[in-house]
């Protein structure tokens with residue numbers, strides 16, 4: 001009887017311990033281009049740059065936005081459609097704010113795309129706590145940002161000022177820091193951002209044409225970011241963004257930096 005009880009207690013201890021160890025991981029799923037679903041160690045779900053419905057890389061099941069499950073934090077790096085597209089719908093579905101460049105959010109409200117309570121303002125170096133335990137800081141990105149929007153009243157495509165593009169430092173409950181660079185070309189303050197915020201993992205564009213290509217991204221990773229882990233993004237969805245993971249890996253050879261090439265729809269733990 002005592003033996004049995006000891007066994008039960010031990011089994012309970014190890015199963016709880018195992019669960020805790022498992023739960024301390026961050027789960028990251030790529031949904032194509034710059035869209036990621038990040039599940040924090042305590043189960044908070046962060047979604048970045050959701051261009052899903054028309055994204056050729058997004059797995060079919062996630063083209064139904066409700067299949068994403070509940071989203072706690074929504075981040076949009078700039079106004080271009082391959083980042084902004086489905087964000088307003090997701091903000092409304094979950095009744096959560098869309099955290100994007102302050103001026104983009106002002107335009108979003110002015111156009112009636114989102115109500116002001118779902119489009120708060122913040123800007124570079126600003127840190128917000130969208131939900132307890134998750135901190136998001138806006139950082140510089142070297143890109144542009146224009147909102148091309150079809151006016152539902154006139155059915156005419158209009159272009160609007162979209163604020164300045166940003167990247168994000170996302171700090172999770174356990175201190176794990178992800179640097180989502182947004183769309184960016186090379187700029188030397190990446191070095192400063194990495195030194196100051198000390199990210200553990202960097203999501204970096206490698207497609208070229210609109211952003212850094214494999215060579216520039218590898219240079220940034222090796223010389224400036226000096227992180228153990230990178231995830232390539234922003235390639236393979238637009239025929240002009242031709243950069244590949246293989247080229248990126250080749251340029252990083254011998255650096256000791258691990259290229260985590262994710263398959264859209266398959267989550268990986270970090």
Ligand SMILES: [Zn+2]
Nearest residue numbers: 080082083183
């Ligand atoms: Zn883009």
